Amino acid sequence: MSKCEQCIVREFSSLKALNKDELIKMANCKTSYIIKKGEPIFEEGESVNGIFCIKDGICKLSKLSANGKDQIVKLVKPGELLGQRSMISDEPANLSAVALEDMEVCFIPKSEVLGFFNNNNQFSMNMMKSICGDLKEADDHMVSMAQKTVKERLAETLLYLEDTFGKNEDGSLHIQLSREELAGMIGTATESCIRLLSEFNKSGLIDLTGKKIVILDKNKLKRMAE
Amino acid sequence: MSKCEQCIVREFSSLKALNKDELIKMANCKTSYIIKKGEPIFEEGESVNGIFCIKDGICKLSKLSANGKDQIVKLVKPGELLGQRSMISDEPANLSAVALEDMEVCFIPKSEVLGFFNNNNQFSMNMMKSICGDLKEADDHMVSMAQKTVKERLAETLLYLEDTFGKNEDGSLHIQLSREELAGMIGTATESCIRLLSEFNKSGLIDLTGKKIVILDKNKLKRMAE
DNA sequence: TTTAAAATATGATATTTGTCATACTTTAAT
DNA sequence: ATTAAAGTATGACAAATATCATATTTTAAA
Numbered sequence: 430m431s432k433c434e435q436c437i438v439r440e441f442s443s444l445k446a447l448n449k450d451e452l453i454k455m456a457n458c459k460t461s462y463i464i465k466k467g468e469p470i471f472e473e474g475e476s477v478n479g480i481f482c483i484k485d486g487i488c489k490l491s492k493l494s495a496n497g498k499d500q501i502v503k504l505v506k507p508g509e510l511l512g513q514r515s516m517i518s519d520e521p522a523n524l525s526a527v528a529l530e531d532m533e534v535c536f537i538p539k540s541e542v543l544g545f546f547n548n549n550n551q552f553s554m555n556m557m558k559s560i561c562g563d564l565k566e567a568d569d570h571m572v573s574m575a576q577k578t579v580k581e582r583l584a585e586t587l588l589y590l591e592d593t594f595g596k597n598e599d600g601s602l603h604i605q606l607s608r609e610e611l612a613g614m615i616g617t618a619t620e621s622c623i624r625l626l627s628e629f630n631k632s633g634l635i636d637l638t639g640k641k642i643v644i645l646d647k648n649k650l651k652r653m654a655e
Numbered sequence: 656m657s658k659c660e661q662c663i664v665r666e667f668s669s670l671k672a673l674n675k676d677e678l679i680k681m682a683n684c685k686t687s688y689i690i691k692k693g694e695p696i697f698e699e700g701e702s703v704n705g706i707f708c709i710k711d712g713i714c715k716l717s718k719l720s721a722n723g724k725d726q727i728v729k730l731v732k733p734g735e736l737l738g739q740r741s742m743i744s745d746e747p748a749n750l751s752a753v754a755l756e757d758m759e760v761c762f763i764p765k766s767e768v769l770g771f772f773n774n775n776n777q778f779s780m781n782m783m784k785s786i787c788g789d790l791k792e793a794d795d796h797m798v799s800m801a802q803k804t805v806k807e808r809l810a811e812t813l814l815y816l817e818d819t820f821g822k823n824e825d826g827s828l829h830i831q832l833s834r835e836e837l838a839g840m841i842g843t844a845t846e847s848c849i850r851l852l853s854e855f856n857k858s859g860l861i862d863l864t865g866k867k868i869v870i871l872d873k874n875k876l877k878r879m880a881e
Numbered sequence: 882t883t884t885a886a887a888a889t890a891t892g893a894t895a896t897t898t899g900t901c902a903t904a905c906t907t908t909a910a911t
Numbered sequence: 912a913t914t915a916a917a918g919t920a921t922g923a924c925a926a927a928t929a930t931c932a933t934a935t936t937t938t939a940a941a
Contacts, residue, residue: 517787550779557782571728576842624921639907655722833888846890
C-alpha cells in the first residue's frame with residue numbers, strides 16, 4: 430500500500446488540503462484498482478459510495494440519451510476526482526465513467542470523505558470550489574451545444590483536446606478518440622463528424638493520418654470556433 | 656428590518672441549517688431590494704460578493720452567446736438562492752440574472768456566508784448538495800440540447816414550466832415568457848419557436864390565446880418529449 | 882387617442898444536419 | 912494467414928432548422 434502523500438491526485442485536487450494524519454488515515458482505507466481501456470469505473474444508475482482518485486489514464490463521463498446515442502459530458506484526467514457529485518447528493522450516478530486508456534484509480538469510501546468534510550473546512554471549501562468549476566463548465570458547454578453549429582463545436586473540441594491533453598512528438602493529439610466518441614462529444618451523428626473532419630482535412634486545418642489528428646492551423650480553428 | 660426566521664428562503668434553501676443566533680446575525684447584515692421586471696440583479700462579468708435570497712418573483716439566468724442570442728440556462732424561483740457559484744469560486748458572474756417579474760430579494764454579504772461555512776457544517780453540506788443538484792441539472796440539460804430536436808425540447812420545456820411554476824385559474828402557464836425568451840430556453844431561433852407553438856396549437860396539444868399558453872394534452876406532450 | 886415601436890405570425894427559401902446505403906480500411910479473432 | 916467484425920469514409924437524399932421578408936397584432940409612448 431503506497432502512501433497518498435506523493436500522489437498526483439493529492440497535488441492537484443481538493444485533497445491538497447489534507448494534513449499528514451488525514452493522508453495516513455486515507456491511505457489505510459483506500460482501495461486501488463487497475464481499469465482496462467474500455468471498462469467502466471461506474472455506470473449510470475449505480476450507487477457510488479465514495480470518490481475515485483484518478484492516478485493515471487483518462488476517462489469519459491457520458492450519458493445515454495433517449496435516441497440511443499452516448500453523449501460525452503466531460504473528460505477526466507490524472508490528478509482529478511470522480512464520483513463526488515453522486516456521493517454528496519446521495520444519489521445514483523447520473524453519468525457513466527468509462528476508461529479511454531488503461532487507468533490506475535483509488536477508491537476512498539464515503540465515511541472517510543464525510544469525516545474530512547466535518548473536520549477540515551479547507552477541504553470542504555476546495556471541494557465546493559471544484560464542483561462550482563464543474564458547474565460553470567457545464568453551463569458554458571450547454572450554451573455551446575444550444576447556440577453553436579456542429580462545425581464550430583468540432584473546431585472548439587479539437588482545440589480543447591490539444592490544450593487539455595497535449596500532443597505526441599509527431600504533433601498529433603495525444604488523446605485517442607474514435608470518430609463515434611468525438612461525435613458524442615460534440616453532439617452530432619458519427620457520419621457528420623467524419624464528414625467535417627474530412628472537410629477540415631481538405632482545407633488544411635488539420636491533417637488526418639489513420640486515427641491520428643494533427644492540428645495544422647490553430648488560429649483559423651480558433652476563429653472558426655468563435 | 657424583518658427577521659429572517661419566517662422567510663420562505665430560510666424554509667427552502669441551504670439556510671434552513673442556520674440556528675437562531677445565526678439568523679439574527681444574518682438579519683442584521685442583509686440588504687433588501689425590490690427589482691422591477693426586466694431589471695438585472697447582476698450581469699455576466701460582474702463580481703458578486705455575496706448571495707441573493709429570492710423572496711418573491713422569478714428570474715432568468717442567461718448567457719449571451721457569440722451569435723448575439725441570449726441563452727437561458729436556468730430559471731430561479733422564490734425560496735432559492737442566487738450567486739453562490741460566483742461567490743464561492745471568487746470569480747465574476749458567468750451568467751446574467753434578470754427579473755421576469757417584479758422581485759423581492761435580500762443580499763447577504765460574502766463575509767457572513769463564509770462565517771457560516773466555517774462554523775456550521777450542516778450549512779456547508781446543504782450548499783454542496785444544492786450545487787451538486789445544479790450540476791446534475793446542467794448536465795442533463797446539456798445532453799438534452801445535444802441530442803433532442805427542437806420540437807422535443809419545446810415539449811419538454813412547456814411541461815417543465817407548468818410543473819415548476821404552476822398555472823393560473825384559466826389553466827394557462829403562470830410564468831410569462833416572450834417568444835424570444837422561450838426560444839432562448841430551448842436554444843433555437845425565435846421564428847422556429849413560434850412556428851412550433853403554432854403547430855402544437857393546430858394539433859390540439861396546447862391552446863394559444865394572446866400571450867397565454869394552455870397545455871391541453873399533457874400525456875401527448877410527455878411522449879413527444881421522450 | 883393616435884402613432885410608433887415591439888412582438889407575434891407566417892411564407893419562401895437556403896443551409897445544416899441526420900439517415901440510409903454502400904465501399905473501403907483497419908483490427909482482432911480463429 | 913485468413914476471415915469476420917468493427918471502424919472509417921463518402922454519396923444521395925430527406926428532414927430539421929435558420930434566415931430573410933413581410934404582414935399582422937399588441938404594447939407602450941407621445
